[in-house]
Amino acid sequence: MTKEIQDILSLAISQPAMSDQLELAKQDLVQVPDCLDFNLQRFTYVKPLPVEDVAMVMYEPAKSGKAAAIELRYCVAGTTYCTNPACNDQLCAEGKKQEQCGTEKVSTVDMVTLRFKPSFIQGLQKGNTSNTISLFEATGKKKAFVKTIQPCTKSKLVLEQMVHHTYEGVLKNIFLQSRALDLLLYSSDQFIQNDTEERYGCRFLTQMEDRAKITKARDILLEQLDSPITIRELAKRVAMNECYLKKGFKAVYGTTIYDYFQKERMEKARGLLYEKGLSVSEVAIMMGYSCISHFSTAFKKHTGLKPCELLFR
Template sequence: MNAVMDILKQAQKGGIDANMDLLYKKEQHIPGSIQYTIRRYYAQHPWVADDSGMMVYHYNEKKPKDNYLELRFCITGNRYCAERSCGMCNELPTMNCSGRTQTLDVFTFHFTSSFLKQFVHNVKLANRKDEVLAFKHPNAFTKLFPLCVRNRNVLDALLNHSYSGSMENIYVNAKVHELLLYSMDCLVHEKEEGFACKFLADDSGKERIYQARDILLQHIGDPITIKELSRKVAMNECYLKKGFKEVFGTTIFDFYQQQRMEHAKYLLYEKSLSVTDVSALLGYSSISHFSAAFKKHTGLKPCELLK
């Protein structure tokens, strides 16, 4: 996970080009439009890491024209073939290529404040998502989040489509808007009526709850206790549990388990990892414990998702 975080942090300026072999690059840097860069690198060594996303909210009250929102994604374990005509073949290698190459794929999508404000024109700012899109949230931040299935599907579509020319522009812009929509879900829904817990009326209290959620997502494969979590966010355990339930509508344990099982489904079905590997990656002490938890939350046995 630390290596992926480093890549996401360097992604803005392509700082990893010097350290890895670049296989493919696609970019668009048109002022006033969606700006993006897609880079595919040769993965010299097999990666066993969670695919991740990062949201960077840059805010400077004194220089509003410089404000921007950036989405960065890192995906491991994909395959690349330079011969697009044989991209769906099952023969390795084929006559025209030397076989598919395992890649590390890095995406950066840059949205200026002027571009995003079109979505909040004449809209009541009812929650934190609206505030961010309107650049009314007063503090800059960087958030790391695991990729949901919807975001993964969109990123795969951007890598594997057959459009060109003006049709490609329409297609890519549509997909980037989807990424923006799904990525904003990493920000919480706040209730307009206010919170029952008085300490959540203070921005500091709410930020600690958001921070707790981010820490849980960063520890998908490294379980953390509520006591440890409360220490990390400097909040009383009782307040943390009540505040989390108030903001997210579920307990810390149920939220964490749901996220782990969703990630397990992805690793089993999309990445075709074994039950043993997934169990280890999610921090379970035994395969039987993982299998029982998986069936409880999904109604399926892990082996039923294996391709």
């Protein structure tokens, strides 16, 4: 392992010696012209590891005619379900259940490094009339530094997208650049404001145990898309206060529990109708609807089409 990886792993894993259990499973190096260098390294491990999500902001101020340089490093815990790179923590890309996805799910540690090219940072600053032209010079001190922060929930969602995307060629460059700018924005917000509640949207989500409960709630929803569950029952199953569960879920996934459930539910229904060729009544029953008209209304609200219209496409 490189020194850079060892440095951030020492922060992410409380017992450094345990990092020897990591095995490199995937590596992706991408140079986006005139923008950034992207480096993804995904490690797997067999024995449980206490991984804490960590981010490092590395900044070099402008000097001697050179533009400021910024590097972002992330170490986050993840999950892979099979050899299909598009399969992510949420569900299999092919719509399969975990037991059908090829292998059992494997815990991972994802290392993502983004090195923004100085010319790109300089281009972002053109036309800025503020005295503090650098994104990270909130204190007015133009000195190089390395700062450790916890990735905000928005950053973690973006990182998951970057790890599990399926784009190639020019589209891959466009995708990585757009997501990298999201991370640059979120990191600058965290650094400038340095506010824990702003990072997570809910102060209690700074605790790994509470974030794990939100993830567990999401997993439960995805496991039973055909059997709606009340928020009260969901809260009981993850051992969390209902109010905290609703606030935390929206902070992490950007939507309410109900809207998230309905979106995933209708996406599954779309696949059953369009790809499997099942009838509207069959899909309605499989999705837990006793009334076909109620299913049709929900489906149209999400897709803009009636279920029967999708069958003829």
